[in-house]
Amino acid sequence: MDSSPILSVSDLAKTFSLGFLGAVPGFRRLPISVKGIAQRVEAVRGLSFAVEPGEIFGFLGPNGAGKTTTIKMLMGLIRPSAGSATLLGHALEPGNRRQRERIGYLPEQPYFYEHLRPMEFLDFYGGLFPMTAQERRRRARELLDRVGLGHALDRPIRKFSKGMVQRIGIAQALINAPELVILDEPMSGLDPLGRKEIRDLIFDLKQQGRTVFFSSHILQDVEQICDRVAIVVKGRLRRLGPIGELVEVGAQGTEVLVGGLQAPAVEALRLPATALGAAHRFVVADPAAVDGFVRAALDAGGRLISVTPQRRSLEDIFVEEARGA
Amino acid sequence: MRQILVIALNTFREAIRNRIFASIVAFAVGLLGLTLAVSAASLHEEVRLMKDVGLFLVSTFSAFLCVFVGANLVYKDIERKTIYTILPKPIHRWQFLLGKYLGVAAMMAVQVTIMGTALASQFWLLEERFSFVMVQAVWLIYVEVLVVSAVALLFSSFSTPFLSGMLTLGLFAVGRFADRLAEVRLKADAGEDQAVLDVASAAARGLSWLAPDLSLYNVTPYVVYDTALPAGFVAQATTSGVLYAALALGLAALLFSRRDFI
Numbered sequence: 277m278d279s280s281p282i283l284s285v286s287d288l289a290k291t292f293s294l295g296f297l298g299a300v301p302g303f304r305r306l307p308i309s310v311k312g313i314a315q316r317v318e319a320v321r322g323l324s325f326a327v328e329p330g331e332i333f334g335f336l337g338p339n340g341a342g343k344t345t346t347i348k349m350l351m352g353l354i355r356p357s358a359g360s361a362t363l364l365g366h367a368l369e370p371g372n373r374r375q376r377e378r379i380g381y382l383p384e385q386p387y388f389y390e391h392l393r394p395m396e397f398l399d400f401y402g403g404l405f406p407m408t409a410q411e412r413r414r415r416a417r418e419l420l421d422r423v424g425l426g427h428a429l430d431r432p433i434r435k436f437s438k439g440m441v442q443r444i445g446i447a448q449a450l451i452n453a454p455e456l457v458i459l460d461e462p463m464s465g466l467d468p469l470g471r472k473e474i475r476d477l478i479f480d481l482k483q484q485g486r487t488v489f490f491s492s493h494i495l496q497d498v499e500q501i502c503d504r505v506a507i508v509v510k511g512r513l514r515r516l517g518p519i520g521e522l523v524e525v526g527a528q529g530t531e532v533l534v535g536g537l538q539a540p541a542v543e544a545l546r547l548p549a550t551a552l553g554a555a556h557r558f559v560v561a562d563p564a565a566v567d568g569f570v571r572a573a574l575d576a577g578g579r580l581i582s583v584t585p586q587r588r589s590l591e592d593i594f595v596e597e598a599r600g601a
Numbered sequence: 602m603r604q605i606l607v608i609a610l611n612t613f614r615e616a617i618r619n620r621i622f623a624s625i626v627a628f629a630v631g632l633l634g635l636t637l638a639v640s641a642a643s644l645h646e647e648v649r650l651m652k653d654v655g656l657f658l659v660s661t662f663s664a665f666l667c668v669f670v671g672a673n674l675v676y677k678d679i680e681r682k683t684i685y686t687i688l689p690k691p692i693h694r695w696q697f698l699l700g701k702y703l704g705v706a707a708m709m710a711v712q713v714t715i716m717g718t719a720l721a722s723q724f725w726l727l728e729e730r731f732s733f734v735m736v737q738a739v740w741l742i743y744v745e746v747l748v749v750s751a752v753a754l755l756f757s758s759f760s761t762p763f764l765s766g767m768l769t770l771g772l773f774a775v776g777r778f779a780d781r782l783a784e785v786r787l788k789a790d791a792g793e794d795q796a797v798l799d800v801a802s803a804a805a806r807g808l809s810w811l812a813p814d815l816s817l818y819n820v821t822p823y824v825v826y827d828t829a830l831p832a833g834f835v836a837q838a839t840t841s842g843v844l845y846a847a848l849a850l851g852l853a854a855l856l857f858s859r860r861d862f863i
């Protein structure tokens with residue numbers, strides 16, 4: 277694979293027009309906003325970033341940040357008001373077969389033809405790609421097992437639970453073995469186990485050399501698997517970088533949990549302590565002082581339970597950025 | 602091509618698996634049988650009248666059904682967002698639309714065949730003679746359905762099912778009287794303003810020009826009096842219907858290619 281980005285977005289913007297005058301083409305360009313008559317919503321305001329081949333890229337932001345709008349522009353479902361994007365080295369082109377054959381997409385809160393059973397469903401989507409019937413069948417079986425729907429082959433989608441719909445949606449996105457997988461909130465509607473399964477699946481995709489771009493506001497999911505994340509707030513990019521850089525390990529001190537300490541001993545350690553049942557929790561600010569503190573605590577008759585470097589979680593950044601905007 | 606067929610097949614399957622469709626067709630066939638039975642039992646010139654009523658029922662019913670289905674199908678895909686997963690695949694928007702149309706056309710073929718067969722077999726039993734004009738008449742009903750479905754799809758590619766249903770029905774009504782509307786020249790009586798009537802007449806003629814001439818597809822008199830259609834009539838009517846449908850679909854594709862799916 278070459279090193280040019282597999283997906284890049286530059287100055288991408290989308291302004292929606294609401295209200296009945298908003299539908300009038302000329303009016304749309306005027307910088308006028310009157311509630312109920314002609315309102316403009318700047319959903320995405322000049323977004324630029326690039327996704328490298330082979331990485332898992334997290335697209336983060338609070339509700340209404342413009343994640344779905346951006347992804348829909350990438351998929352050619354809505355036209356950008358300004359800016360441009362390239363996927364797999366080509367500009368956005370709704371009918372570009374070569375490009376589309378190598379992309380997989382899961383929309384937010386997907387809804388599918390309910391009259392289909394899982395195999396028919398995947399056969400339908402597979403039929404839109406140059407695949408033989410045999411290939412489609414094999415791939416469909418494989419994917420249904422992979423997303424954990426191997427047991428539900430006899431049921432029409434009408435009878436699926438929310439999580440099952442989400443799973444078959446992911447299977448649909450992968451039917452063509454895409455190089456670039458774009459998922460809009462793939463974990464929504466899933467229970468913790470289901471979340472983990474999808475996380476593993478996304479990680480597998482990376483192992484297979486595919487690139488995954490997905491949006492989420494579930495921070496643990498992003499933290500655990502993403503190589504890089506972009507944080508978007510109100511249509512603007514606020515942060516972009518590897519997780520490691522955005523969350524500096526140890527910056528928030530180190531948590532030490534010690535059991536079996538008597539009250540005078542706690543006092544002697546000279547750090548504010550929080551009682552947690554029979555144990556005490558301390559936070560050592562300086563990473564270099566951790567060793568000494570642990571030794572002192574053990575000498576005072578304590579029993580070491582755990583030592584955990586605290587890091588600023590993505591959640592903290594998220595909150596900061598959302599407030600700051 | 603393959604993409605179009607995949608969409609068409611799925612649309613057809615969606616319609617066929619819909620219980621409403623099956624029950625509507627059953628109801629229509631039942632109604633047809635009942636009407637014919639009643640008129641056979643109670644009326645004098647029963648066979649002629651039965652043919653008239655029978656063809657009217659088949660054509661009107663088919664038109665209403667395809668308006669209903671055509672106005673709903675594309676809109677439903679947009680409203681329920683199924684289209685989000687289809688358009689990003691390697692398919693052009695016009696292919697999607699054409700696939701939808703062909704799916705509806707296939708479904709309506711089933712429906713018209715069922716009703717047409719029910720109708721034709723009644724007369725076959727009654728007259729013990731096979732009527733070729735009857736088959737031609739049923740075919741023309743199908744051509745009319747092709748035209749009306751295309752119009753319904755055109756409207757439903759940019760408006761809600763209710764609105765597109767109403768618009769299609771409006772155009773359908775105008776189309777059925779297109780031949781008469783084209784001749785409208787109102788004459789003022791005493792106290793009326795000729796200028797206003799002229800405008801109204803022109804509007805009526807304009808409408809008849811815009812709407813498809815559906816009177817072409819109604820050959821009931823020929824069936825009733827069992828006379829052969831003029832040579833080339835069916836081919837001509839079919840060609841003009843297909844052209845009109847193609848025009849409507851082309852326009853639909855144009856509108857469809859430009860819109861945002863939000």
Ligand SMILES: Nc1ncnc2c1ncn2[C@@H]1O[C@H](COP(=O)(O)OP(=O)(O)OP(=O)(O)O)[C@@H](O)[C@H]1O
Binds near residue numbers: 342345346
């Ligand atoms: N069709 C539309 N018409 C008008 N405004 C819209 C439309 N779609 C989205 N918006 C607005 O654009 C902004 C961004 O919406 P978007 O759906 O992209 O957010 P998001 O980041 O995906 O949020 P979430 O996490 O809730 O899915 C919101 O303010 C929303 O109200």
Ligand SMILES: [Mg+2]
Binds near residue numbers: 345
């Ligand atoms: Mg969203």
